[in-house]
Every structure is written in C-alpha cells, then in structure tokens.
Amino acid sequence: MSSRRSRRQSASSGITDDQIADLVSRLQQLLPEIRSRRSDKVSAAMVLQETCSYIRSLHREVDDLSERLSELLATSDNAQAAIIRSLLTQ
C-alpha cells in the first residue's frame, strides 16, 4: 500500500528523489553541527534528526528568552526607559 501511494504521489505531483535529496542537503547547510563536521557521508535520516533537535532547541531558547523578557518588561519604568532610549538612539 505504501509503495503504491508513493508511486502515485510521484506520478501526480512530480516529487523526485533528487528534489528531496536537494532539499535535505540544503537543510544540512543550515545546521550548525553537521556543517562543522564536513563529512560527506551524512545520511538523510541523520540530517532530519538533527533538524528536529535543532528546531526544538531553538524553541527552548525562544521560550527562555521570552521568560526573561517578560520579567524585564514587568517593571514598567524599566521598559519605558529602555524603549525610549532605543528609539532615541535610532
């Protein structure tokens, strides 16, 4: 069933192996860890795995930063002063 589905998919939407490989290699360029290793033998599954964990870590970082920002913004006079300051220095 799955092979039939993938065949039909490729017939109707023209998604080729090459395209997928290209996209994955493009993704690979973005990842910090794999890029530094310079190994040509990276499998697609590993790239995807790294991508997932990278996205998760980015999410975590954004969460931490937003926690920090929320604390910083809670003191209103601090926030207003900083905003005014940044507006002035632009």
Add this chain to the structure above:
Amino acid sequence: METPMTAMVSDAAVGTDRRRSGRLRRNKKHRAQLVQREAEEGRSHERWRSELQHKLYSAKLMEALARLRLAGDGGGGGGGEEVRVVPTRGRTVRDAADRALAFAAKGRTRWSRAVLMTTANRVKLKFRRIRAGGGKGRLGVTGAGGGRWMGRKGKGKVSVGRLRGKGSAGVRRKVRELGSLVPGCRVEPMNVVLEEATDYIAALEMQVRTMSALAQLLSGGDSDAAPAAGHGHTSS
C-alpha cells in the same frame, strides 16, 4: 544612498547571478521561469539575515510587547477581565514574538500563515477562511511553485547519502516528525515540509538574535557595542 527596497532587490539580483551560471547549463528551457522563481522564492537564509529584516522585526516586536499588559500597573487592576491574556507571562511574550515573526514573513510561507491564523482570532477565522479562499489560493500557488523547484547549490556542495527511494520509511517518519514541529505542516507532502523547515529555521534564528539583543538592551547592559545586535546604531 540606497533605500532599503533597492538594497533588497540588488541583493536578490546578485544572488541570482551567482546561481544562474551554475544552473543555466542544465535548465536552459526553464531559464526565464527559473530566474523569476528564484527572485520570488528568496533564499530564506539570506532573507532572514538581512539587516532590514532584523530592524523590521525588532520594531514590530517592541510594538507588540509594549502593547501587552504584563505589568500589574494601575490600569489592569482586575484579574477578571484579563484572565485570557495572563496565563503565563512568558507564554504571552512568546506568542507575541511568534506572531510578529510570522508577520515579518509576509505570509509567504505556510508556517507563517498557520501561526497568524491560530492566535486569539478564532472568531474571525471562519470568515477569514471563506473570504481568503481566493487570496490564499494565490499565495498557495506561489508557495507551492517556489517549493517545487529549488536550485541552490552553494559553493560547499555536500551530497547527502543515497536515499533509498524517497519513500523510505525512516526518512518518511523523520519528515513527519519535522512536520509536527513546524506549524502548519503536519499533513503536507515531503518537499513542502522540508522547504518550510528551511525557512522556519532561518526565521527562528533571527527571532533568537533579536530577542536576545532586546533582552540585553532592556537589562540595562552596555550593549552599544554588541556585535550581532545592530539594534539602535546601524547607519545604512
């Protein structure tokens, strides 16, 4: 003295030239289409790294954050009416930042549209879906058309290990996992998910950069010399 718009366009033109030399030999018949698609699609990584985007996003973010009622100041005395907005302060900030990020994407990608539509505007969602049937179709064509062709092979061309047929189970599973991480991509075909993930990662990186610069600024640090921030004092 370039306006930001010109800067962006020349950026795209330079990028197009650099890639055109490599691609022309293989895709002669699609040449015109190619150039147009490239300009339209935009190399996501460079787009999200441009200074203009950084400034736009930081301005939007600050505006959104300033509007949020985070402080328990005199205005928001009652906890009754603001219950919706204050589940966790961090969560509100995060949602606002995500919305601003999706807005900065100008709705060209699926994830940005999905993020914008799943905010508190649930009531408007019904009408928006009906009315945006035509509009979203247009945008959808651009997104799908851009996703079907990608011609970027940088100088350091790294080849991925042979895929055992694109429908290989392990790869498919991973792509599904990726699709569940990227908003709005849970049921999309593989190439769409990968394309969206590329853009999403670049956008997230910009979000992290901007927010950390903002946090540094707000914590009263001497961030005037912050290298990556360029928050207040780039003169371009």
